[in-house]
Amino acid sequence: GGADTVMILSIIPTFIDHIISAPNITSPEQLRGKIGSVNRFGSISDMGMRLSLKRLGIDPEKDVRIVPAGGNPERLAAISKGISQFTIMNEPFIKEAERLGFRDLVNMATLKIPLHGNGIVTREAIIKAKRPMVTKFARAITEAIHYIKADKDATKTVIGKYTKFTDPEGLERTYKNYTSVLLDVPYADPAGIKTLLDDIAPRNPKAAAADPKSFVDQSFVQEMESSRFIKQLYKK
Missing domain, CATH: 3.40.190.10 (Periplasmic binding protein-like II)
Incomplete structure (x- = not known):
C-alpha cells in the first residue's frame, strides 16, 4: 500500500x-x-x-x-x-x-542507479487542500534548476557562501558534479523509490510489499510539460 x-x-x-x-x-x-x-x-x-x-x-x-x-x-x-x-x-x-x-x-x-538523492516531498492532504500553492512551489523549484544551469557564476557564488569553499577549481568541480545530473524535467521516477524500498525490505517486510508508484505524484511535472512552462524556461 x-x-x-x-x-x-x-x-x-x-x-x-x-x-x-x-x-x-x-x-x-x-x-x-x-x-x-x-x-x-x-x-x-x-x-x-x-x-x-x-x-x-x-x-x-x-x-x-x-x-x-x-x-x-x-x-x-x-x-x-x-x-x-x-x-x-x-x-x-x-x-x-x-x-x-x-x-x-x-x-x-x-x-545510473535510480535513487532520489534530493527531491520535493509533501503530503496528499496538502495537495488536496492547497494544490495552487503546491503548483507554485513546484514551478519555483523547476525554475531554480534552470537558473542553476543557466547562471554558473551566480550559482558558484551561492555554493561558496553556504559551503565556505573559496577555491575556484573546487567550486567549478562541485558545480559540474551536481549540474551533470540535475533534471530539466524533474519527474519523480518510481524506480528511484523502488531502490530505496528494496534496500529497506530485508529489515521491513512492509517495504517489500509496497508499490513504488504509490509514493510519487507526477501530475505537477506533467502540468508543467503540457503547459510548455519548462520549454519556455529553456528557450530564454
Whole structure:
C-alpha cells in the first residue's frame, strides 16, 4: 500500500558521490579483499557504496569489508592512515583526495542507479487542500534548476557562501558534479523509490510489499510539460 507522503519532484535522481581509492588500486576489481569506509551503517553513503559495488560485480557482504568512519574529513583521514583502502566522497573533497595522491576510481553517477538523492516531498492532504500553492512551489523549484544551469557564476557564488569553499577549481568541480545530473524535467521516477524500498525490505517486510508508484505524484511535472512552462524556461 501507499502512504500519505508523496514525492512530486526529483532534483538529484541518482548517486553523485565518487569511490576514492588508495593509489595502488587502479580498477574496481582490485577492491576485492579491501576495507571500504562509509559515514555510518544505514546512511546514504553506506547504501550508495553497497549498491555501486553490486553494479561493479563486487559483493559488498563477501568480497569487501565496510566500516563506519564518519563524514568526508574523517573518511579522508581513515584512508590517509590506511584504516580503509577505499571510501565514498563528493566534491570538493574529491579534489582534496586527489591532491593527497588518492585515486578517483568511480564516478557513481555513471552507474545510473535510480535513487532520489534530493527531491520535493509533501503530503496528499496538502495537495488536496492547497494544490495552487503546491503548483507554485513546484514551478519555483523547476525554475531554480534552470537558473542553476543557466547562471554558473551566480550559482558558484551561492555554493561558496553556504559551503565556505573559496577555491575556484573546487567550486567549478562541485558545480559540474551536481549540474551533470540535475533534471530539466524533474519527474519523480518510481524506480528511484523502488531502490530505496528494496534496500529497506530485508529489515521491513512492509517495504517489500509496497508499490513504488504509490509514493510519487507526477501530475505537477506533467502540468508543467503540457503547459510548455519548462520549454519556455529553456528557450530564454
